Amino acid sequence: MAENTKQLKQETAGTAMLHLGQAVLETEAEAIYNLRSKLDQSFVDACEILLQCEGRIVVSGMGKSGHIGSKIAATLASTGSPAFFVHPGEASHGDLGMVKQEDVFIAISNSGNSEELLTIIPIIKRFGIPLIALSGNLQSALARAATVTLDVSVEKEACPMGLAPTASTTATLAMGDALAVALLGQRGFNEQDFALSHPGGALGRRLLLRVSDIMSTGDAIPAVGPQALVPEAVLEISAKSLGFVMIVDQNNTLLGLFTDGDLRRAFDHSVDIRTTSISDLMNVTWQSTPADALAATAVALMQKHRINALPVLEDGKVCGALNMHALLAAGVV
Numbered sequence: 001m002a003e004n005t006k007q008l009k010q011e012t013a014g015t016a017m018l019h020l021g022q023a024v025l026e027t028e029a030e031a032i033y034n035l036r037s038k039l040d041q042s043f044v045d046a047c048e049i050l051l052q053c054e055g056r057i058v059v060s061g062m063g064k065s066g067h068i069g070s071k072i073a074a075t076l077a078s079t080g081s082p083a084f085f086v087h088p089g090e091a092s093h094g095d096l097g098m099v100k101q102e103d104v105f106i107a108i109s110n111s112g113n114s115e116e117l118l119t120i121i122p123i124i125k126r127f128g129i130p131l132i133a134l135s136g137n138l139q140s141a142l143a144r145a146a147t148v149t150l151d152v153s154v155e156k157e158a159c160p161m162g163l164a165p166t167a168s169t170t171a172t173l174a175m176g177d178a179l180a181v182a183l184l185g186q187r188g189f190n191e192q193d194f195a196l197s198h199p200g201g202a203l204g205r206r207l208l209l210r211v212s213d214i215m216s217t218g219d220a221i222p223a224v225g226p227q228a229l230v231p232e233a234v235l236e237i238s239a240k241s242l243g244f245v246m247i248v249d250q251n252n253t254l255l256g257l258f259t260d261g262d263l264r265r266a267f268d269h270s271v272d273i274r275t276t277s278i279s280d281l282m283n284v285t286w287q288s289t290p291a292d293a294l295a296a297t298a299v300a301l302m303q304k305h306r307i308n309a310l311p312v313l314e315d316g317k318v319c320g321a322l323n324m325h326a327l328l329a330a331g332v333v
Contacts, residue, residue, distance in 0.1 A: 024158040027157075027158040031167040035178075047186070049147065050179065053130075054102040058103050059108070060087070060091065060105070060108065061109060062087075062088050062109065062116045063114075063165075065110060066085070069106070069176075072172075072180070075177060076183070086098060088120055099124070104132065105131050106134065107124075107131060107133050110172070111140060112133070112135040112141060113142065117142060131148075132150065133145075134150050134172055134175055135151070135153075138153075153171075154168050209332055211289050211295055214295060216242060216326070222237055223246045223318060224236050226247050226278065226279040227279070228277070230266070230273035230274070230277075231274060237263075240321075242325075243308055244260070245258050245259075252317045253318075255279070256283055256286070257282060257286050262281060290314060295327060295330065299324075308323055308324045309322065
């Protein structure tokens with residue numbers, strides 16, 4: 001009986017948590033959806049101010065707004081709009097020196113009455129720096145001081161007590177994303193630009209890494225002449241660990257390929273590999289890639305033809321070798 005009661009309590013608690021979690025997501029989704037009707041000429045004006053900025057976009061906010069502001073600044077910076085976050089408390093103790101007259105200042109406060117922000121706003125105004133406010137109170141001191149105010153107000157917080165910033169911070173973050181993406185579009189910012197600011201990320205590797213950056217070269221290239229016997233070719237495959245060997249002439253022109261799979265097929269056909277020349281078994285058709293091709297393009301080629309390695313050619317001559325393992329190690333796949 002006691003065990004049944006305990007299980008019932010656990011199921012009841014679990015159901016309550018599930019319903020509360022769903023309610024939070026519904027409230028925050030509604031808060032974001034309602035922002036659409038609040039985007040008006042003020043949003044356009046804010047974008048134009050940011051586009052005309054000759055310096056950097058300085059974002060500031062206190063508490064949870066500060067955390068959101070830090071992310072907005074990071075998003076702006078990574079999408080072609082140089083930006084950084086400054087803590088309003090630190091700003092009033094020296095960090096305001098990082099702000100220059102050619103900058104634009106974005107201040108975030110749901111109430112619009114954050115004491116730390118209001119302390120530094122007069123200095124911003126004195127410098128003649130455009131001030132964009134993201135606030136849930138259009139009648140606040142911050143909104144009145146701003147050059148442009150974007151309304152990020154919400155009907156209610158997702159917190160049952162209506163105290164913890166939840167829906168309001170989600171709406172503010174979404175507004176920041178809307179600004180960043182709108183600016184991205186106007187700047188003509190593309191994937192290549194994004195990759196240049198994210199060289200350590202997966203996208204950067206896919207868009208920046210070339211075959212020449214990761215291919216095997218020199219003595220690491222698996223290659224034999226056309227007169228080599230199959231055992232010699234197999235030893236070359238094993239030694240270079242790329243899964244294939246290239247058959248080349250004295251000018252290093254590619255004549256054919258021989259793979260691990262070809263060796264297995266030779267056994268299936270009872271070929272005497274001890275006395276057979278590799279030129280009798282090599283494939284005379286192949287896929288290849290130039291050294292200056294994107295590594296991601298080489299991946300697509302391999303996937304399309306269901307192969308695991310490629311010769312790298314320049315004017316028909318072998319200059320390198322590439323296999324899927326190298327692409328995996330480089331983080332392209």
